Amino acid sequence: MKRTELLSVAGVVLLALVLGCGSGPVVWTQVIDCGARETAAGLATDGVNLVAVGTKTLETGRSVWVIQAARLDGRLLWRRDYSQGETSVAADVAMNRRGEAFVVGMSEIKDRKMCVVVKFRSDGNIAWQRAIAVGDASRPNGIALTDEGIMVCGMVKNKDEQDMLVTFLDPDGKTVWSKNYNFGPIDEATGLAVHQEGDVVLIGQAGTAENPDILLARLNSKGDTVWTRRYDSGEADRAGGVAFDVFGNIVATGTGRSGDSARCVILEYHPDGELIRKAAYGERAQAQGRAIATTPGGDIFVTGSLQGPQRSDILTFQYQPNAISIWERTYGADTDVVGVDIVVQQDVFVLGTIEKKTGGSDMVMVRFFRPES
Numbered sequence: 001m002k003r004t005e006l007l008s009v010a011g012v013v014l015l016a017l018v019l020g021c022g023s024g025p026v027v028w029t030q031v032i033d034c035g036a037r038e039t040a041a042g043l044a045t046d047g048v049n050l051v052a053v054g055t056k057t058l059e060t061g062r063s064v065w066v067i068q069a070a071r072l073d074g075r076l077l078w079r080r081d082y083s084q085g086e087t088s089v090a091a092d093v094a095m096n097r098r099g100e101a102f103v104v105g106m107s108e109i110k111d112r113k114m115c116v117v118v119k120f121r122s123d124g125n126i127a128w129q130r131a132i133a134v135g136d137a138s139r140p141n142g143i144a145l146t147d148e149g150i151m152v153c154g155m156v157k158n159k160d161e162q163d164m165l166v167t168f169l170d171p172d173g174k175t176v177w178s179k180n181y182n183f184g185p186i187d188e189a190t191g192l193a194v195h196q197e198g199d200v201v202l203i204g205q206a207g208t209a210e211n212p213d214i215l216l217a218r219l220n221s222k223g224d225t226v227w228t229r230r231y232d233s234g235e236a237d238r239a240g241g242v243a244f245d246v247f248g249n250i251v252a253t254g255t256g257r258s259g260d261s262a263r264c265v266i267l268e269y270h271p272d273g274e275l276i277r278k279a280a281y282g283e284r285a286q287a288q289g290r291a292i293a294t295t296p297g298g299d300i301f302v303t304g305s306l307q308g309p310q311r312s313d314i315l316t317f318q319y320q321p322n323a324i325s326i327w328e329r330t331y332g333a334d335t336d337v338v339g340v341d342i343v344v345q346q347d348v349f350v351l352g353t354i355e356k357k358t359g360g361s362d363m364v365m366v367r368f369f370r371p372e373s
Helices: none
Strands: 026-032 037-045 049-057 063-071 076-082 087-095 101-109 112-120 126-132 137-145 150-158 161-169 175-181 186-194 200-207 212-219 225-231 238-244 250-258 261-269 275-280 287-294 300-307 312-319 328-331 337-345 347-355 361-368
Touching: 026 063, 026 328, 037 101, 037 337, 049 101, 049 347, 049 361, 063 101, 101 137, 112 150, 112 161, 126 161, 126 175, 150 200, 161 200, 200 238, 200 250, 212 238, 212 250, 212 261, 225 261, 250 300, 261 300, 300 347, 312 347, 328 347, 328 361
Parallel strands: 037 087, 037 361, 063 087, 087 137, 112 137, 137 186, 161 186, 186 238, 238 287, 261 287, 287 337, 312 337
Antiparallel strands: 026 361, 037 049, 037 347, 049 063, 049 087, 063 076, 087 101, 101 112, 112 126, 137 150, 150 161, 150 186, 161 175, 186 200, 200 212, 212 225, 238 250, 250 261, 250 287, 261 275, 287 300, 300 312, 300 337, 312 328, 337 347, 347 361
């Protein structure tokens, strides 16, 4: 694979803050502990409420989705479990302006792993549920809403092949079209973003299982590939999230590897696929990029983890090209914590996973105060 050199951004794009600095006001935190092992998956907002989803794994090995709705002030509205079969793993969530939540995940039904989409009403009751049976096995990772329906992405397996998968559903959950994308031996879409004009951008893994690259693919509204771009540090890279900014450019985050070093990378592309910028968080900081969010005002926020000698903390920062200072927040416990998803509604909200020292894990929602600029 072609090696792509990562540009240094010290003093050019991002100023790295010393580990432990940059921690700012936390408005509230909410730990989601259901008495089992909880792992965070996705976070969404309709501007009034938040919905967080994750997976609860019991001691018996059975796993179920956990869906929790809360006000922006942290007040709990409702919590639901959802499962089909013995294994159900939550992947992502999206919300519409009516406060309805669309949750996607994997369920193993009759020994077959498949994508499942569930629409929850604003009160937490199920409106409908749909199973997407494609290939020998499939697993979803991302979901996004359009004016015409619902986009789901992930991976599909057929015999020895593993391809990226995108399925488009109508508003009632009926499949309009479903397509596989083969960009290499091992392909998997980890997230997607939808432009207001209908185009879609996928982010995911491509390459070999031992040395995956970050791949971006732009699709038109019918699912046809317009272009693909690949980021390769030369070692195993991991895709994070992707979004469109206010100019229609594509911004994505992920983790680049070099030996034992992990770098949170930010990639920017023009709509036609021309590279605008490659950057990394910090000059020497060990960090992972997991999710990215943009605002109508043009701001871009990234979350993931900042890795120290003893533990990792949730890292959240505002990405500003060519800035000399940035808004940055961290949240730490007495053990490892990683940010998994992010939404911005005046303040910045992050969903993460806390690894317990005693074993197991919990989900945590953190609201970071964001002063007016």
